[in-house]
Amino acid sequence: MLEVNVARRTPAVAPMKAASHVRVEPIGPEGRLSFRAKESALAGQSEVAGFRVDGAMNSRTVSGDRAALRLGPDEWLFTCPAADLEEVAEAISTTMDNRAFSLVDVSHRDVSFLVEGEHADFVINAGAPIDLSLRSFPVGAATRTILAKSDIVLTRLAEDSFKVTCWRSFATYVHGFLVEAAKDFA
Amino acid sequence: MLLIRCPYCGERPEVEFHCGGEAHIARPETPTETSDADWAGFLYYRTNPRGVHAERWVHNHGCGRWFNALRDTVSDRFVTTYEMGTPRPEAGSDVTRA
Numbered sequence: 439m440l441e442v443n444v445a446r447r448t449p450a451v452a453p454m455k456a457a458s459h460v461r462v463e464p465i466g467p468e469g470r471l472s473f474r475a476k477e478s479a480l481a482g483q484s485e486v487a488g489f490r491v492d493g494a495m496n497s498r499t500v501s502g503d504r505a506a507l508r509l510g511p512d513e514w515l516f517t518c519p520a521a522d523l524e525e526v527a528e529a530i531s532t533t534m535d536n537r538a539f540s541l542v543d544v545s546h547r548d549v550s551f552l553v554e555g556e557h558a559d560f561v562i563n564a565g566a567p568i569d570l571s572l573r574s575f576p577v578g579a580a581t582r583t584i585l586a587k588s589d590i591v592l593t594r595l596a597e598d599s600f601k602v603t604c605w606r607s608f609a610t611y612v613h614g615f616l617v618e619a620a621k622d623f624a
Numbered sequence: 625m626l627l628i629r630c631p632y633c634g635e636r637p638e639v640e641f642h643c644g645g646e647a648h649i650a651r652p653e654t655p656t657e658t659s660d661a662d663w664a665g666f667l668y669y670r671t672n673p674r675g676v677h678a679e680r681w682v683h684n685h686g687c688g689r690w691f692n693a694l695r696d697t698v699s700d701r702f703v704t705t706y707e708m709g710t711p712r713p714e715a716g717s718d719v720t721r722a
């Protein structure tokens with residue numbers, strides 16, 4: 439893959455301690471790919487290089503160490519171990535050969551946090567007006583939404599465990615906001 | 625919190641959306657052959673009704689898709705939302721609680 443525009447930098451945030459039973463922790467490096475393809479280009483395929491593309495809107499489908507977050511009708515965020523990125527991108531390009539698609543490496547654009555513990559949903563809801571009841575946002579749900587003044591991608595990993603992904607320039611703000619909100623649940 | 629039903633994501637909070645003005649306004653095929661008056665009409669003149677209005681909305685902090693909505697400009701109630709490229713539904717039919 440073209441190396442020119444790849445920014446390799448240190449993590450944007452340092453861990454912060456909060457007196458709370460809701461843990462807010464930065465997650466280390468991860469391979470992230472923004473993948474877009476129309477239904478016609480996918481031609482009924484259920485997976486692309488190990489990433490499921492037949493999942494419902496706003497859901498996360500996991501296969502091994504790869505996950506596909508369906509953020510829009512024709513938009514996915516693929517995540518994989520950082521070390522596999524090169525190989526994964528090659529495989530996607532090979533699979534989608536001669537069909538219209540877009541693949542962008544956004545690994546270094548984003549920073550992810552784990553928000554975990556009882557009341558983790560309340561902590562997210564401190565800045566996100568989305569319904570996080572299990573009925574409307576079950577385990578495996580994943581969507582782009584808003585946290586306070588920042589755009590985020592929110593994933594529910596378990597009933598009391600969420601992954602929050604934001605752009606790196608918003609990372610210190612989002613981190614601080616979550617840690618501050620978590621203090622209500624000491 | 626006002627909820628808006630995105631045709632792709634379902635009911636979501638209003639802050640995730642942005643309005644893009646009146647819907648179903650077709651750009652003239654050949655602007656060079658359009659009279660100044662018609663061009664001005666396309667650019668500036670809108671129906672601005674008191675009541676049900678067809679509007680373009682984008683779920684920009686969600687799925688990122690544009691869609692159309694029928695909204696009552698008096699009550700701010702969303703009558704229904706529908707995909708881009710589909711015709712305007714009859715006002716009042718297929719009512720969405722919003």
Ligand SMILES: [Zn+2]
Nearest residue numbers: 630633683687
């Ligand atoms: Zn949507």
